[in-house]
Amino acid sequence: MEQLQTNLFGKTYTEIQEIVNDLSLPSYSTGQICNWLYKKNADSIEKISNLSKSARTALSKQYTIRHDTPQDFQVSSDGTKKYLFLTIRSRYIEAAYIPEVSRHTVCISSQVGCKWGCLFCMTGKQGFQGNLTAAEILNQFAGIPEKDIITNIVYMGMGEPLDNPDEVLKSLEILTSSYGYAMSPSRITVSTIGIIPALKVFIEKSNCHLAVSLHSPFSDERKQIMPVESVFPVKEVVETLKSYKLGRQRRISFEYIMFKGFNDTRRHVNEIARLLNGMKCRINLIRLHSVPGIPFKSSEDDTILRFRNSLSGKGIITTIRASRGLDILAACGLLSTRHLSNDKPLTSSD
Numbered sequence: 001m002e003q004l005q006t007n008l009f010g011k012t013y014t015e016i017q018e019i020v021n022d023l024s025l026p027s028y029s030t031g032q033i034c035n036w037l038y039k040k041n042a043d044s045i046e047k048i049s050n051l052s053k054s055a056r057t058a059l060s061k062q063y064t065i066r067h068d069t070p071q072d073f074q075v076s077s078d079g080t081k082k083y084l085f086l087t088i089r090s091r092y093i094e095a096a097y098i099p100e101v102s103r104h105t106v107c108i109s110s111q112v113g114c115k116w117g118c119l120f121c122m123t124g125k126q127g128f129q130g131n132l133t134a135a136e137i138l139n140q141f142a143g144i145p146e147k148d149i150i151t152n153i154v155y156m157g158m159g160e161p162l163d164n165p166d167e168v169l170k171s172l173e174i175l176t177s178s179y180g181y182a183m184s185p186s187r188i189t190v191s192t193i194g195i196i197p198a199l200k201v202f203i204e205k206s207n208c209h210l211a212v213s214l215h216s217p218f219s220d221e222r223k224q225i226m227p228v229e230s231v232f233p234v235k236e237v238v239e240t241l242k243s244y245k246l247g248r249q250r251r252i253s254f255e256y257i258m259f260k261g262f263n264d265t266r267r268h269v270n271e272i273a274r275l276l277n278g279m280k281c282r283i284n285l286i287r288l289h290s291v292p293g294i295p296f297k298s299s300e301d302d303t304i305l306r307f308r309n310s311l312s313g314k315g316i317i318t319t320i321r322a323s324r325g326l327d328i329l330a331a332c333g334l335l336s337t338r339h340l341s342n343d344k345p346l347t348s349s350d
């Protein structure tokens with residue numbers, strides 16, 4: 001029976017070192033392989049020309065290099081692009097490329113679907129279907145045509161990154177290590193609803209920025225839109241964050257989707273200020289994007305502006321996030337793919 005070869009792409013330096021040792025290759029092969037994987041974008045073991053022929057033959061018996069390129073893409077009128085990738089489990093995932101004047105961001109997924117069922121999120125509506133591997137996470141950056149101009153990566157696509165901590169941390173290591181893509185951690189933001197045990201591991205093992213989904217400072221309200229509040233209350237998430245001495249370079253932000261008449265009052269401003277008191281952080285306000293079947297509308301623009309000014313008046317740096325890629329369902333909370341590989345790829349008209 002033909003043996004399925006393991007992909008070298010997505011492996012860390014330590015993992016490659018183990019493979020090199022197992023195959024009794026010279027120890028310097030580890031650096032050579034990493035160099036070809038992550039700096040020279042090699043798409044086959046044959047391309048690793050500074051490995052001996054016998055080393056390449058030994059590697060090829062069990063391993064391969066596989067880069068997945070997007071299956072499809074859509075372009076928004078604002079220049080945002082949504083890419084569709086096929087995973088090894090025959091499910092589709094989406095990533096969004098967002099060009100701005102001075103930065104080029106890719107928003108990537110960490111899971112197929114998600115188990116947490118936040119009311120405002122299309123991904124949550126498809127349920128959890130699987131974790132992505134580090135290779136599948138990295139492909140969403142390394143496999144798009146804009147790879148060489150990407151300045152920022154945000155883990156804000158499909159899935160809860162800290163529900164897949166091992167593969168997410170591996171991908172972060174490869175993105176930020178000198179043997180990998182050597183990106184500054186300050187260019188990468190991981191978003192979470194606040195899975196406390198994994199959050200602690202993330203803070204201890206990574207220097208990347210963190211964005212926590214807040215959406216209401218009141219527990220009873222937050223439970224209505226985010227079931228996670230019953231498991232990991234945001235108050236405990238904030239206490240956890242406050243217990244760490246975080247480096248000056250590291251940014252903690254709170255995401256706050258504005259629901260009309262629900263979480264956009266003066267009472268909310270006061271409680272947010274009380275909750276975050278003593279923390280160096282910022283808040284991003286986000287317009288609610290319409291998701292089928294939810295009984296909420298977005299707050300009006302003037303309410304959002306007033307909310308921002310009130311929070312700023314309390315000394316909290318607060319920004320309003322521009323919605324990008326709305327016409328192709330690439331904006332915040334709208335990424336979702338239910339389809340299997342033998343189905344037609346999902347498009348915004350489905």
Ligand code: SF4
Pocket residue numbers: 113114115116117118121122123124125157158159160193
């Ligand atoms: S917002 Fe995040 S955690 Fe909540 S359902 Fe969507 S992907 Fe999952």
